[in-house]
Structures are given as C-alpha cells and as structure tokens.
Amino acid sequence: MTSSLPEPIRKLADALKELPGIGPRQAIRLAIFLAAQNGAVRTLLTDGLSALGDVKLCSRCFFPTSPQSGLRPQQGVGASTDMTGDLCSICSDTSRDHSIIMVVERETDLISLENTGKFRGRYLILGPVPKIGSLPDWQKDRLGTLKTFVHKEFKGQAREIILGFNPTSVGDFNATLIQKELGGLAKKISRLGRGLPTGGEIEFADDDTLGAALDSRS
C-alpha cells in the first residue's frame, strides 16, 4: 500500500511498526510527520535514542535504571554480592521494607503504584504474562532472582508478596499461575483490593465490582 512513498520513509515506518501499540497505518503517519515537518523532533528522538545506551535493568526488580539514578548494590538493604548490575533508586533505598514485594507485569504499573506514595516495599517487574499460560525462560529467571533474594535475605520467607495483576479474568488467571510458582515464598500472598473506583457511581457499577465493594466494606 505504500509504493508511492520514498524508500527512507517506508524504512522508518517499518521500524516504527515494531514498537508496541503502533500499527502499520500509524507508523506511516509518524514517518511522514518526521520527514515532512520536524527537524527539531527528529533531533530530540535521535539524541534520546543514543542516550539510552546507558540504561540497564535493575538487577533486582528489572526496572530500567541508569548510572545517575541508581546506586551500587552494596548500599542497599539486603544487597547480595553476586548481583553485578546497578540497583534502581527503589531497590537501593534503605528506608523501604524489602520484605514486602509487589509483583507487577509492567513498568508503567510500578510508576502508577509509586505515584500513590503509599507503597514502601520493593517490586518485581515480571513482564506481561503470555496468554499460553506458561512462562518463558526469561520470566522464570526473574522469579528465580526473587527466590534467591528471599532465600538469602529472609531465610526463604518474605513477609508479604502482593500479586499486582489487573482485576480482570486474565489477571486472576495469571495471579493463580504466579502464586503456584512462588508457593511458600512469603508468609502472606495478597492481591490488590477490589471495590468501587473513586469517582464511580453505584448505579453503573457492574455486579462483580459491587459485590467486591460489599465484601471489602470498611
């Protein structure tokens, strides 16, 4: 469909199409935008991409971190000497309670939870659980890192693991899957509470939400 487009735009569109949530049509629109109008945005993007080289994943929670924002493992509570990468600012924060671990699928889930300012434990970014119902090796490795951490720091049992999955049937399924994988690793395994969202209306709440709100009334 793009035969009328110059080669460089087609190539850039092909690259943009590889990004999550960008379809072929939006990729073309973006490539044309970048070609036609925006030297400034183009420079910003190129600079931004090249600066990414510094970014690594936190060796404990797998949140992206850069040398500026993280600290060396030795400075964190419960740091293990076999972790060679940097710790992120959360994992290296000694004032946080590292025996409470929130497992989330996405980095953006962590950001939203951090914005509440109400969680003072640490995280594990698991990545999106695939729909086939079993984990690929790299996700098993992340859970393995958590297990090693809990074994070394808390003699095999953390205080609490919160399964921060979405309140959907897929999220429920994934939580069950991960709970099995983590069996016995924490004194308490919990999920985020369900009920009426702030700003919602009782009249329009679905049965499940309203039922959960009744169960969790306070």
Next chain:
Amino acid sequence: MTSSLPEPIRKLADALKELPGIGPRQAIRLAIFLAAQNGAVRTLLTDGLSALGDVKLCSRCFFPTSPQSGLRPQQGVGASTDMTGDLCSICSDTSRDHSIIMVVERETDLISLENTGKFRGRYLILGPVPKIGSLPDWQKDRLGTLKTFVHKEFKGQAREIILGFNPTSVGDFNATLIQKELGGLAKKISRLGRGLPTGGEIEFADDDTLGAALDSRS
C-alpha cells in the same frame, strides 16, 4: 508521574510525546520498551531517522519525495522552471492528467486513493485544515502554488478540482472553505461520491448515507 524513571528514558519519552497521536503514557511505554528490550529496533529507528535527511517535499503536491523516487521538474508534464525542488513520482509521471487535481488533507489520504489505481490526475496535499476556519500562511502558500501552476499550465482554469475531504460535517465545512479560496480555478469542482460502503448493510446505514445512496444510485 515519572520521577522513578531514569533521565534518558524520561527524555526519550518527552521526544516521543511530540509525535502526533502519541500520548504521555504511551510515550513512556515506548521509551521503556526501547530501553529495556530492543537494541535491534533501536538501531532500525536511529538508522531510519538519519536516512530521512534526503527526503524533501514535492514542490508541486507537497508529498514527501527523495532523490531516488522523484524526477527533476523538467521531465514532468507542465513543469515550471521556477520550481527548484524535486517532483514526486506522481507529479513527474507524464502519463497522468495534470489538469485534474485532487486536494487532500493528509499524505495517507493520497496513499489510500493511489491504492485504488483509479485516479490518474495529480494531487495537492493541503495538510489538516485547522478548526478555526481560516488557513495559516503555509497552507495559503500551498494553494498559491496550485493557482500559479494552473495559471501557467492551463491558462487559469484546470479541468477539474476534486475536494477530497472526509464525508463528515467538518469535511463539508472545510470543502466549502477551500472551494471559496479556489473560486474559478477549475471548470468543475467536485467532491468524492457518497453512498453505501462496500460490505455495509442497508439495515444499519444511517439516514444521511442511505439518502446519499438513493441520490447517487446507478
């Protein structure tokens, strides 16, 4: 909301946010994706962006063109010597009828129309008409380029100008606006035909569409 993110990711997200249709949340998600997992996609993007340097806008229709895909103005039908840029492959195609001009808002509209293989005239990419109901200078300049072209090549009157705007109330409004701007520049000024879309169902068609289908029955 992104204070927990490393600086390079925040900066890249800020750049991505400048792209049309990318919101702040998606920008963060994309930046994290690029940082965390994809050296390959990152390289594709960087290469793609740097190759854009060659791309210019066709001096006649303003569709992006690169030295490889376009030809020098002299080779096109009705080429004017005062146009210094390259012509795109459509504007330099001597087998097309340059006295029929389709005015569209977006490059992607042109691509969709070209895919039909049914239009053999030329185009003018006007860019999205702003909602304030008057054109900024650069859009007036594009219309000016068209006027100059028609005056030089067809003594001030093209055979037909098709206003290729969306079949919406906004599109109708814009078509009226542009028709005024172009008054007298073509023997015929038309719009794209309205009726039932292929694959649509009469039962579910809205009144306007069905009314148009009755008017345009064949």
